[in-house]
Amino acid sequence: MRLDDRFEDLLGSLRGFYRTWYVFTGLELGLFDALRDAGTAGLTAAELAARTGVEPALAGRWAWGADAFDLVETADGRIRVLGDVGTVLLDADRPEFLGGQFQFAAVGSLDYDRLPDVFRTGRPALARPDRYRVAIERLTVQDVAVFFQEVLGALPQIVADLRSGARVIDVHSGGGRWLIAMARRFPGLALTGIEFEPDSVARALANIAEAGLAGEIGVEQGSMLAIGHVAEADLVYFQYALHQLPDPVGTLRSAWAAVRPGGWLVALDWYLPTAPDELRSAHGELIAGVQLDEVVQGTRLVTATEALGWFAAAGLPRPELVDLPSGASAIVVHLG
Numbered sequence: 204m205r206l207d208d209r210f211e212d213l214l215g216s217l218r219g220f221y222r223t224w225y226v227f228t229g230l231e232l233g234l235f236d237a238l239r240d241a242g243t244a245g246l247t248a249a250e251l252a253a254r255t256g257v258e259p260a261l262a263g264r265w266a267w268g269a270d271a272f273d274l275v276e277t278a279d280g281r282i283r284v285l286g287d288v289g290t291v292l293l294d295a296d297r298p299e300f301l302g303g304q305f306q307f308a309a310v311g312s313l314d315y316d317r318l319p320d321v322f323r324t325g326r327p328a329l330a331r332p333d334r335y336r337v338a339i340e341r342l343t344v345q346d347v348a349v350f351f352q353e354v355l356g357a358l359p360q361i362v363a364d365l366r367s368g369a370r371v372i373d374v375h376s377g378g379g380r381w382l383i384a385m386a387r388r389f390p391g392l393a394l395t396g397i398e399f400e401p402d403s404v405a406r407a408l409a410n411i412a413e414a415g416l417a418g419e420i421g422v423e424q425g426s427m428l429a430i431g432h433v434a435e436a437d438l439v440y441f442q443y444a445l446h447q448l449p450d451p452v453g454t455l456r457s458a459w460a461a462v463r464p465g466g467w468l469v470a471l472d473w474y475l476p477t478a479p480d481e482l483r484s485a486h487g488e489l490i491a492g493v494q495l496d497e498v499v500q501g502t503r504l505v506t507a508t509e510a511l512g513w514f515a516a517a518g519l520p521r522p523e524l525v526d527l528p529s530g531a532s533a534i535v536v537h538l539g
């Protein structure tokens with residue numbers, strides 16, 4: 204690459220860093236929401252400030268910067284959010300949704316001052332703060348969309364098996380967003396979340412109560428290894444969790460024991476690409492970014508081959524690996 208081109212290339216990364224913070228600020232403060240609600244009429248900076256509680260002069264400065272970063276358009280003193288920007292940043296039920304990824308990248312990076320030390324010593328920074336798990340809950344909103352639009356599309360038999368009364372366990376269920384979405388999509392399911400982190404259990408219970416679904420969804424605190432469900436579930440599900448667990452093989456064994464005849468075990472996750480072309484792609488860069496996040500806390504993304512190895516080591520029947528259009532993959536086992 205010519206030096207000028209390399210300069211532009213690296214400069215692009217710096218611009219991306221600042222752009223991320225304009226996006227994060229706009230999401231956190233509801234600026235994008237307010238602008239989208241205003242439609243093509245747009246808002247003045249004063250109106251934007253009044254609707255979001257932002258200090259008026261700073262609302263104007265945010266809009267100026269967001270315009271520089273091609274997120275909004277300002278003309279005749281009125282600010283409008285670009286339609287496609289609103290879709291990608293705000294529409295949480297679409298697989299293209301990136302709002303949660305921006306929030307995760309910004310909040311997670313607050314801990315990256317520890318990275319040099321972790322790389323030097325090989326010792327992870329121990330616990331992440333609660334704000335991190337709140338960001339994870341936003342990040343995995345995208346996984347919920349991927350599950351409904353891609354996993355269920357690829358596995359219609361699961362949809363047929365999720366009749367009213369079917370029992371579903373979400374292993375390490377975080378803030379409970381998948382459970383809530385399942386209760387809405389398939390009324391009459393008996394849904395249980397198992398969650399290890401006390402603050403995530405508390406958030407899940409609050410989210411479930413707010414959704415009016417406390418009667419349909421229970422949450423048990425602990426590790427799947429310690430909570431002994433046996434031959435009772437029609438679907439046992441892992442969402443973006445298996446790779447973070449200290450004992451994935453043991454957890455898979457416990458999870459498989461919870462599946463009843465005719466039932467399913469599905470693990471949705473994002474795997475490290477192995478082919479050079481896949482690695483040196485936008486998807487590869489994103490996965491490399493997430494891997495950096497895992498380094499901080501001493502967990503790691505793995506390749507699909509390594510994950511399949513966990514299933515074999517746990518003694519499960521040969522799983523099916525389903526690669527999905529979003530770049531995520533589902534590993535699926537059916538107890539026939």
Ligand SMILES: C[S@@+](CC[C@H](N)C(=O)[O-])C[C@H]1O[C@@H](n2cnc3c(N)ncnc32)[C@H](O)[C@@H]1O
Nearest residue numbers: 339340343375376377399400426442443444447
């Ligand atoms: C990235 S979160 C995913 C949460 C949820 N499934 C979602 O999609 O939002 C990973 C999960 O791994 C679990 N986990 C992390 N470390 C763990 C540990 N040491 N023991 C048991 N579970 C752990 C957490 O409880 C957390 O729910």
